[in-house]
Amino acid sequence: MPSPWSEFSIGLVVNPIAGLGGAVGLKGSDDPRIQEMALQKGAKPKSGERVTAMLAGLRERIRDRNVRFLTAAGAMGETWLAASGCAHDVCFHPTTGHATTADDTRSAVRAISSRGVDLLVFAGGDGTARDVLDAAEQSQVVLGLPCGVKMYSGVFVVTPIAAAELIAAMILGERVGGESAEVRDIDESAYREGRLSSKYYGELVVPAAHEYVQATKVGGIESEPLAQEEIAAGYAESMDDATTYVMGSGTTVGAVMRHLGLENSLLGVDVVRGGQCIAQDVSSSQLLKAIAHGPSKLVVGVTGGHGFLFGRGNQQISSEVIAKVGRDDIDILATRTKLAALANQWLEVDTGDANLDRRLQGIYKVRSGYEDFLLVQVGRRS
Structure with missing residues (x-):
């Protein structure tokens, strides 16, 4: 979809509870029951911190360039953009409050991707990547900010600063490669029992962080x-x-x-x-x-x-x-x-x-x- 704005447009969807089970040894947080257990064990969400670090790095690199974000309300994006002083529009309001669901993620992605953005950035893990795959427009360029416990998919950058550098390169008009990257996820229940079973779900178009080596x-x-x-x-x-x-x-x-x-x-x-x-x-x-x-x-x-x-x-x-x-x-x-x-x-x-x-x-x-x-x-x- 084309961007409706003259400036570079970025969609931002944050999974507020991504990675909740990691620090307390629960090996994933897709299951709402596991999320509740993680909170009871004192787990703290980390996705907001990583999004804030990415936004700070991006602002430092692009300075006064015209960039506008399209996002979801509250902790799904709006909170972090407002705190970072980034211009943004809200096009989706979750009905579940802070404890957002996979349906909220998919609905936010549909609302943003259908409006048209140059790049859709999501913060989460493999479960979030699957939701993005289900809901994004086929031609949508996507970038994953790693915040989950499970990140076996190829759609994630290494760090928030790496994300900032790659997004800045796109905004500044530098030649950035594009490739199809796999979305994979593992069975959390099997993982907790010590068995690793990774499944392929599809592919998303991502900006490539590496330089291509041409055979020609x-x-x-x-x-x-x-x-x-x-x-x-x-x-x-x-x-x-x-x-x-x-x-x-x-x-x-x-x-x-x-x-x-x-x-x-x-x-x-x-x-x-x-x-x-x-x-x-x-x-x-x-x-x-x-x-x-x-x-x-x-x-x-x-x-x-x-x-x-x-x-x-x-x-x-x-x-x-x-x-x-x-x-x-x-x-x-x-x-x-x-x-x-x-x-x-x-x-x-x-x-x-x-x-x-x-x-x-x-x-x-x-x-x-x-x-x-x-x-x-x-x-x-x-």
């Missing part, structure tokens, strides 16, 4: 043709026969067409379905007919030195076509070399519809290799 580098410098071939191979594997693919102009999208063994209109727009090119060098009206039935995707590269996705060399992909397909089904392909050479740190859109241009703003996952992705801003932030 020659002598330390990325080879553009080889990088395009890797992008093409990776994207081709992701395609399915039921979806209509609107293939934009340019050499990177052209590499996908070559990989598929299809003829390509290098400066035009083609349509692919079922592994076949069903229309070449099409007009906007032809595109509207092609995407009228069934799922569809827009596959675009980056055009020009200022990094345009729409409005430069692919006007056939009109504002009507883009609105019909929707933001979540825009797939961007670009090599790291191409992105590094841009005049700006963000990508541009010029659809001819100012409202649509605003709705298209936000963080996108850009495929930059076979399984490599970067998180890149579309639309300039104020």
Whole structure:
């Protein structure tokens, strides 16, 4: 979903009782009965302290940058943001008070993710990660702040300061990788009996804290043709026969067409379905007919030195076509070399519809290799 604000927007959901059972040896706190036992043993919630540390580190790094938080009331986020002096809006009020439930977490995530934020940060453990997986929009970029007892999932940063550094990098427009990370959880009852049983539940898109090492580098410098071939191979594997693919102009999208063994209109727009090119060098009206039935995707590269996705060399992909397909089904392909050479740190859109241009703003996952992705801003932030 696009961000409704001109500034960078962050969703914050805190599980106030995350990690409650750890210090008193109860090995988890998902079960309300265990939460009560932990409190009786003198356990103190730690998530608020860790969120406060993250926010302090973030404020120190971004200074006067425009950032707005969208959060839940009370200890689920509002309390810590207000104490840290961070601008925020509250869009969810839990009905259970301080002892929030998994349903509260899921409801808060739905309320925030559906409103549109560039990054959703949650504070909790593996149980909280499962709730986020259940409720977040599919394309939502997520980051976990570790506060629980069980943290076997790959969605967590190491420390609150590491979270602050990574979020600051995104806000400041630095190139940050993006990848799918596993959400895993263990059986708490088995864990208390000394048996470790970890289960896979799904994956979330997270900003990558490490630097990617490209297999396409020659002598330390990325080879553009080889990088395009890797992008093409990776994207081709992701395609399915039921979806209509609107293939934009340019050499990177052209590499996908070559990989598929299809003829390509290098400066035009083609349509692919079922592994076949069903229309070449099409007009906007032809595109509207092609995407009228069934799922569809827009596959675009980056055009020009200022990094345009729409409005430069692919006007056939009109504002009507883009609105019909929707933001979540825009797939961007670009090599790291191409992105590094841009005049700006963000990508541009010029659809001819100012409202649509605003709705298209936000963080996108850009495929930059076979399984490599970067998180890149579309639309300039104020």
